Amino acid sequence: MSNSMALTLDPPGTFVYTAEMALKGHRLTAFGLSLRQAQNREAFLADEAGYMRRHGLSDADIAHVLARDWTALIAAGGHLQSMLKVAATVGQNLWHIGAHNAGMTVEELMAICPRRISAVPGEES
Amino acid sequence: MARIVGGFGISHTPSMGLEFDKGMAGAWAPQWQPWFEGTRPVKDWLERVAPDRLMIVYNDHLNHFDFSACPTLAIGVSERYPQADEGWGPRPYPDLLGDTAMSLHMTERLVRGGFDLTVCQDLSVDHGIYSWLPYLFDAPWQVPVCPVAVNMVRHPIPTNQRLWDLGRAIGAAIRAMPGDERVVVVGTGGMSHQISGARFGIANEGLDRWFLRHLGNDPQMLIDTPQEEFMRFGGTEASELAIWFAMRGALSKNVLEAYSYYTFPAVTGCGVVVYEEKT
Numbered sequence: 343m344s345n346s347m348a349l350t351l352d353p354p355g356t357f358v359y360t361a362e363m364a365l366k367g368h369r370l371t372a373f374g375l376s377l378r379q380a381q382n383r384e385a386f387l388a389d390e391a392g393y394m395r396r397h398g399l400s401d402a403d404i405a406h407v408l409a410r411d412w413t414a415l416i417a418a419g420g421h422l423q424s425m426l427k428v429a430a431t432v433g434q435n436l437w438h439i440g441a442h443n444a445g446m447t448v449e450e451l452m453a454i455c456p457r458r459i460s461a462v463p464g465e466e467s
Numbered sequence: 468m469a470r471i472v473g474g475f476g477i478s479h480t481p482s483m484g485l486e487f488d489k490g491m492a493g494a495w496a497p498q499w500q501p502w503f504e505g506t507r508p509v510k511d512w513l514e515r516v517a518p519d520r521l522m523i524v525y526n527d528h529l530n531h532f533d534f535s536a537c538p539t540l541a542i543g544v545s546e547r548y549p550q551a552d553e554g555w556g557p558r559p560y561p562d563l564l565g566d567t568a569m570s571l572h573m574t575e576r577l578v579r580g581g582f583d584l585t586v587c588q589d590l591s592v593d594h595g596i597y598s599w600l601p602y603l604f605d606a607p608w609q610v611p612v613c614p615v616a617v618n619m620v621r622h623p624i625p626t627n628q629r630l631w632d633l634g635r636a637i638g639a640a641i642r643a644m645p646g647d648e649r650v651v652v653v654g655t656g657g658m659s660h661q662i663s664g665a666r667f668g669i670a671n672e673g674l675d676r677w678f679l680r681h682l683g684n685d686p687q688m689l690i691d692t693p694q695e696e697f698m699r700f701g702g703t704e705a706s707e708l709a710i711w712f713a714m715r716g717a718l719s720k721n722v723l724e725a726y727s728y729y730t731f732p733a734v735t736g737c738g739v740v741v742y743e744e745k746t
Binding site for chain 2: 347349350351353354355356357358359360361364368371372375377378379380383416421422423424426427430431436439440441443444445451454455456457458459460461462463464
């Protein structure tokens with residue numbers, strides 16, 4: 343597993359949460375944030391697809407949530423902090439999202455973290 | 468008049484709070500133990516300088532705010548700040564205490580001084596404050612807080628210079644408070660980390676130590692470093708370091724560095740630096 347990383351802010355290495363991302367993912371992010379309330383977590387777990395349809399999610403977003411496709415959800419504008427609440431509700435955590443994004447298993451990702459970089463601004467080699 | 472006795476910058480992460488709770492229940496994680504031991508001198512320092520108010524600049528992680536309305540800068544004006552449910556239920560701590568008179572004074576001064584704060588009479592607070600506060604102060608809390616929340620979840624985020632200027636204005640406003648309170652100013656934001664994308668988990672200890680080394684005596688050099696550079700070298704969430712400028716800016720030019728500590732427990736650089744005002 344390679345651990346050398348380009349020092350850029352481009353996808354898929356990095357998704358900067360821009361205003362465009364926020365607009366694109368507005369409903370998806372709002373859905374995730376609705377899970378800050380315990381009764382909504384229960385309602386979602388009782389009927390995931392129905393709950394998401396009631397929140398106006400697209401068929402594609404619903405399919406990505408059902409598949410726990412965290413990378414597609416982040417790319418679709420779901421804010422990480424919001425998708426983290428979806429993960430927590432379904433018994434996953436930040437490592438599951440990170441591993442999916444990095445294209446490896448949770449165990450593989452944990453084994454290579456922290457992924458050390460040593461450079462400071464102005465001293466790039 | 469009120470007096471600023473010092474300030475500190477500190478990182479925050481959800482896990483540092485959850486690991487503290489587990490530790491208190493008897494199960495300290497070996498990778499987290501150095502951090503809890505390393506922050507112990509901060510608690511001792513706080514007991515010595517004995518603040519009776521905390522001015523805290525932090526960022527919310529979509530736990531109180533959402534994108535229906537996401538303020539760039541917001542201030543709490545309330546007698547209590549409950550803990551936000553971050554999706555896994557609240558931790559067993561009481562609400563933070565507020566001081567509406569202080570918050571109103573700060574709002575008045577800052578808005579008249581050109582900082583158009585969103586005023587929040589209901590504000591729940593997430594790990595931005597709750598992850599570190601329970602081991603620097605003992606529950607039930609005795610010291611009221613005045614929280615200022617900074618948008619770090621959606622770009623554009625406020626610039627380094629803007630947060631430094633906010634800190635200058637916060638410092639002047641505290642010094643103009645009519646009472647005789649002893650105030651500690653806190654700036655809290657994550658150090659190097661990135662928690663999404665294929666670069667998940669990058670760590671730049673050198674960047675974090677460079678920041679801690681220069682914040683006291685050469686903050687302008689750090690302020691002049693573009694935020695994109697912090698993100699490129701330290702991960703997207705290293706942008707939260709900008710919040711530390713609001714703390715440093717509130718203090719005098721020449722301060723004593725009372726303590727500094729750094730470690731890297733998991734996926735986030737964890738650091739603290741304490742400055743004390745000369746008397």
